[in-house]
Amino acid sequence: MQAVKRGKYQPYVAVGVTAFCVIAGAILLFFLLFHAKDVYGFFSMVAHILRPIFMGMVLAFLLLPIHRHILRFLMAVTPNATLSDARNQRFLNVLAIIFSMLFAVLVIYILLAMVLPQVYLSVVGLVNAIPDYIESAQEGLQKFLEDNPGVEEAIMPYYTSAANSLETWLRTDILPNLESVTSSMRWIKESVLPNVTGVVSNVSAIVIALLVLLKDILIAIIVTVYLLARKDIFSAQSKKIVYSIFKAEHADFIVEEVRNAYRILSGFINGKLLDSLIIGIIALVFCNILHFPYPALLATIIGVTNVIPFFGPFIGAIPCALLILLVNPLQCLYFVIFILILQQFDGNILGPKILGDSTGLASFWVLFSILLLGGLFGFAGMVLGVPVFAMLYNAIRRLVNAGLRRRNLPVQTECYFGQAPIVAGHQEENTNE
DSSP: OHHHHHHHHHHHHHHHHHHHHHHHHHHHHHHHHHSHHHHHHHHHHHHHHTHHHHHHHHHHHHHHHHHHHHHHHHHHHSOHHHHTSHHHHHHHHHHHHHHHHHHHHHHHHHHHHHHHHHHHHHHHHHHHHHHHHHHHHHHHHHHHHHHOHHHHHHHHHHHHHHHHHHHHHIIIIITGGGSSHHHHHHHIIIIIHHHHHHHHHHHHHHHHHHHHHHHHHHHHHHHHHHHHHTHHHHHHHHHHHHHHHSOHHHHHHHHHHHHHHHHHHHHHHHHHHHHHHHHHHHHHHHHHHTTOSSHHHHHHHHHHHTTSTTTHHHHHHHHHHHHHHHHOHHHHHHHHHHHHHHHHHIIIIIHHHHHTTSSOOOHHHHHHHHHHHHHHHHHHHHHHHHHHHHHHHHHHHHHHHHHHHHTTOOOOGGGGSSSOOOOSOOOOOOTTO
């Protein structure tokens, strides 16, 4: 009798649940559309609170390949009888985590020890040379104006107006306040001290921000160790949740797509970091050989901006070329030629050798993903836009191919050229579409 009642009211329950979900979805959509600023502020606050967690996840993601290689090596040199004990396997995992963290610290220390002193000397030399650059620019501008009286006639009124405004400000605001002790003290109290207070507060804010950053880094390191130690448990729990919600075939598809996403993202990021490191070292060597000014600073800019696909070489080359142009225009020309050769080497030899076909995207989609995600998320979007878009592209491609197979249609893109009707019965998959 109870089973009959349950079957009798089951359609009404389904209709009620469906209506509730539709109404709740409509209310949620209305709230998102008309309170987007509040929603963005809420998620920004949550992201700020969880920033150490995100930093630890990124660090664990970067160290995971190193950890796996070290763990595989430790297990290979350990006798099988010892590995049969689960406690020994956990101990080897802890050792692999320690060695991977020490490796990361060693790499960061070597890079900082090699680059920071030279970058500091380059920046100090640049700051000391700025007055000479300004004087040279003024002399060049004066010579240019003397040779072009028409341009001088057009520019001089603006220059005269700016000079008169500066002179008026000095005479009316600065000099009267320095004529007597009383006025000077009043001027210092009313004008100077508030600015000094602002400077002190800014310095305090910087110190507090540094302390907060150190706290976040410490928490991120702890999170990294925890994630590396329990990565297998987290993976199993995630698969357990997926298989509890979806059908087996759908869950298999989701798990496979997550694995493909990790392969694409890990291969691209780690390969791009290694590629940029090599390019930075090559740039440092040749900048010293060719006697370019500020070689360490130039190599650092080139290496860091090379992380950005497609636009990175141009973003790094433009400020470096302008910097050299202030010192020696002829060397600027040599530098541009060197950058063109270096980027050809990176794009055609080094990059494909390291990255391979880790994304599988055509050049148009690379440009599209950088412009879209870079415009939405800034520098992080420009760096991660290509692998993230590649993951979405790969998932959509697999879904499209699965739908075509269910309808017994070909999956090759070439079969859809022209206006000829599509012939069913082809089941081969083309991986290059």
